[in-house]
Amino acid sequence: MKEYIQNLLTGIVSSLKNENILSADTQIRIMVENTKDKAHGDFASNIAMMLARPMKKNPREIAELLISRIPANDKISRVEIAGPGFINFFANKAFIENQVNDMLKDPLLGVRPLRTPETVVIDYSSPNVAKEMAVHHIRSTVIGDAVVRILEFLGNRVIRANHIGDWGTQFGMLIACLEKKEEEHASSLELSDLEAFYREAKKYYDEDPQFAEKARKYVVKLQSGDEYCREMWQKLVKITMDQNQEIYRRLNISLTEKDVMGESLYNPMLKPLVDDLISRNLAKEDQGAIVVYLDNFKDKDGNPRGVIVRKSDGGFLYTTTDIACTKYRVEHFGANRIIVFADSRQHEHLLMAWDIAKMAGYLPENVLTEHGSFGMMLGKDGKPFKTRSGGTVKLKEFLDEAENRAATLMSDRNNNLSPEEKSKVIHTVAMGAVKYADLSKNRTTDYIFDWDNMLTFDGNTAPYLQYAYSRVQSIFRKTDAIPGKISISAPEEEDLLLKFTKFNEVVNSAAEKAMPHLLCTYLYELAGLFMKFYESCPITKQEVPDNIKTSRLAISECTAKILKTGLGLLGIETLERM
RNA sequence: GCACCCUUAGCUCAGGUGGAUAGAGCAACCGCCUUCUAAGCGGUCGGUCAAAGGUUCGAGUCCUUUAGGGUGCGCCA
Numbered sequence: 001m002k003e004y005i006q007n008l009l010t011g012i013v014s015s016l017k018n019e020n021i022l023s024a025d026t027q028i029r030i031m032v033e034n035t036k037d038k039a040h041g042d043f044a045s046n047i048a049m050m051l052a053r054p055m056k057k058n059p060r061e062i063a064e065l066l067i068s069r070i071p072a073n074d075k076i077s078r079v080e081i082a083g084p085g086f087i088n089f090f091a092n093k094a095f096i097e098n099q100v101n102d103m104l105k106d107p108l109l110g111v112r113p114l115r116t117p118e119t120v121v122i123d124y125s126s127p128n129v130a131k132e133m134a135v136h137h138i139r140s141t142v143i144g145d146a147v148v149r150i151l152e153f154l155g156n157r158v159i160r161a162n163h164i165g166d167w168g169t170q171f172g173m174l175i176a177c178l179e180k181k182e183e184e185h186a187s188s189l190e191l192s193d194l195e196a197f198y199r200e201a202k203k204y205y206d207e208d209p210q211f212a213e214k215a216r217k218y219v220v221k222l223q224s225g226d227e228y229c230r231e232m233w234q235k236l237v238k239i240t241m242d243q244n245q246e247i248y249r250r251l252n253i254s255l256t257e258k259d260v261m262g263e264s265l266y267n268p269m270l271k272p273l274v275d276d277l278i279s280r281n282l283a284k285e286d287q288g289a290i291v292v293y294l295d296n297f298k299d300k301d302g303n304p305r306g307v308i309v310r311k312s313d314g315g316f317l318y319t320t321t322d323i324a325c326t327k328y329r330v331e332h333f334g335a336n337r338i339i340v341f342a343d344s345r346q347h348e349h350l351l352m353a354w355d356i357a358k359m360a361g362y363l364p365e366n367v368l369t370e371h372g373s374f375g376m377m378l379g380k381d382g383k384p385f386k387t388r389s390g391g392t393v394k395l396k397e398f399l400d401e402a403e404n405r406a407a408t409l410m411s412d413r414n415n416n417l418s419p420e421e422k423s424k425v426i427h428t429v430a431m432g433a434v435k436y437a438d439l440s441k442n443r444t445t446d447y448i449f450d451w452d453n454m455l456t457f458d459g460n461t462a463p464y465l466q467y468a469y470s471r472v473q474s475i476f477r478k479t480d481a482i483p484g485k486i487s488i489s490a491p492e493e494e495d496l497l498l499k500f501t502k503f504n505e506v507v508n509s510a511a512e513k514a515m516p517h518l519l520c521t522y523l524y525e526l527a528g529l530f531m532k533f534y535e536s537c538p539i540t541k542q543e544v545p546d547n548i549k550t551s552r553l554a555i556s557e558c559t560a561k562i563l564k565t566g567l568g569l570l571g572i573e574t575l576e577r578m
Numbered sequence: 579g580c581a582c583c584c585u586u587a588g589c590u591c592a593g594g595u596g597g598a599u600a601g602a603g604c605a606a607c608c609g610c611c612u613u614c615u616a617a618g619c620g621g622u623c624g625g626u627c628a629a630a631g632g633u634u635c636g637a638g639u640c641c642u643u644u645a646g647g648g649u650g651c652g653c654c655a
Contacts, residue, residue: 128655168655288653299651300579300580305652318655344582348650412617413617445585448590453603458617459602467618478614531618534618535618535619535620577615
């Protein structure tokens with residue numbers, strides 16, 4: 001609809017140019033927007049105001065001219081000039097009805113896949129090996145996974161890249177500690193508490209010189225590909241990722257073992273990469289280290305900023321890894337777009353790594369690199385979100401608390417659910433609420449996390465959306481009638497239908513910007529309009545005529561389909577009853 | 579010192595490429611359940627969009643400056 005109006009206006013403008021009413025070299029951007037106020041119609045354009053200057057005429061006069069050239073059509077019922085020269089378009093009800101009737105038959109609900117699908121690498125979650133996932137990993141994991149689903153829905157080839165922290169000097173002591181534990185408990189190796197294991201390793205390393213010596217030896221052996229050390233290291237990776245996989249399962253995150261592409265993957269590429277930079281004079285030696293100087297970044301004296309890609313001891317840094325990683329994603333996957341979901345502190349680092357990759361020709365200009373940046377999670381007091389004792393909140397315990405709180409809220413409700421259903425509801429509502437709390441926010445700044453705000457089930461929350469869905473399902477349980485052809489019989493219905501037709505636009509826009517909150521806002525508004533419809537338009541009651549009943553059932557069905565699909569794109573499940 | 583990000587109602591947040599009277603939820607107060615799930619709906623209250631300039635028909639949005647907050651700045655990741 002919006003595109004139709006846009007094309008219409010584009011055609012009129014070019015005909016004005018052909019007739020020399022408008023100078024041919026006039027460049028204007030034709031904008032059609034959704035109106036905020038019903039009095040302004042359904043769509044509006046400011047084109048007459050934009051043409052006022054080049055045509056040297058009053059905007060309202062221009063608007064008249066444009067309107068007189070709109071051909072007869074079945075999509076627009078009425079056009080008005082308003083205010084300083086806005087053109088307001090009113091959609092034809094019958095056209096909207098048809099569009100929604102078609103949507104209901106379409107598995108994609110009117111969403112049109114991209115004309116040219118892209119290969120998109122999405123780097124997200126990225127937990128560390130030998131550590132438990134902490135609450136701060138939730139942002140990257142949840143937002144990244146939603147963007148994955150949205151882009152796939154639109155037909156893109158999406159590569160999930162779980163860039164785990166599986167490399168570094170700490171692995172020497174971890175291997176030595178694992179070995180020690182295996183010797184002590186040969187049969188049953190218990191490593192459920194990775195934090196304790198890490199602390200233990202550190203303690204031995206600090207207090208036992210023999211252990212420390214062995215640890216240092218193991219680092220070197222691991223890096224030179226020693227089979228025993230590699231095996232032990234792989235064991236650590238597996239133990240960690242098995243635990244993380246359990247978290248992913250609980251949170252309904254689509255990552256699998258196959259998506260693990262840790263830092264170690266790029267290890268063999270580092271030396272050739274730095275050699276390449278040196279041989280092409282892009283990197284220079286300085287005080288024993290190999291440095292790349294970037295004109296786009298200044299150091300404290302205003303000179304090009306130096307980034308070390310190889311230490312004076314020959315070791316590599318994480319910038320080197322990220323350059324190699326970018327190169328790999330372009331060469332190996334043929335990425336058109338790379339999105340890294342990492343916290344905002346990494347912003348400058350990522351820009352520098354990409355700058356170097358571009359400079360070296362590893363990253364072509366037409367490949368988009370984006371930082372899906374976000375801030376820290378703060379408590380209600382505005383300080384970093386911590387446990388009462390000031391420690392890091394483990395993600396597992398955080399999810400446990402979400403379920404406990406959801407269970408408490410559930411216990412106040414009077415419903416007839418079986419114990420199995422009840423626990424399913426608690427789980428689904430809790431995980432939905434936790435994920436939605438992250439997904440519905442746009443800010444790249446830090447954000448305040450508040451249990452009460454998230455689990456009150458009011459306002460823009462997942463439970464509200466889930467409730468709207470299960471409300472529809474309950475209608476269908478109460479009637480034998482089946483949805484029929486939609487025909488608008490109340491203003492609440494018209495508002496809802498118009499909202500339906502914007503699903504396509506919203507999904508595409510969320511994909512383009514890698515911002516799931518746009519979809520959240522839409523679904524919340526959709527659910528709100530449905531609630532209003534539900535309050536004021538009886539559906540299955542006796543006095544409702546059959547044609548209206550079946551139409552309203554179809555409207556309910558369409559709401560449910562969009563809610564289920566939309567929440568599915570966010571990785572949030574729906575419930576038939578709650 | 580240099581750079582990047584941020585500042586919207588008492589609180590938590592929305593406000594695509596500049597558009598018409600800046601929107602929700604919470605909190606506070608007032609209504610609506612013999613009627614499809616009240617985990618809902620309606621209403622009232624609440625704002626110098628951090629401040630000052632500039633660009634233009636028009637600025638929360640773009641530019642400059644200032645204040646306040648956050649983050650990052652060569653051999654950790």
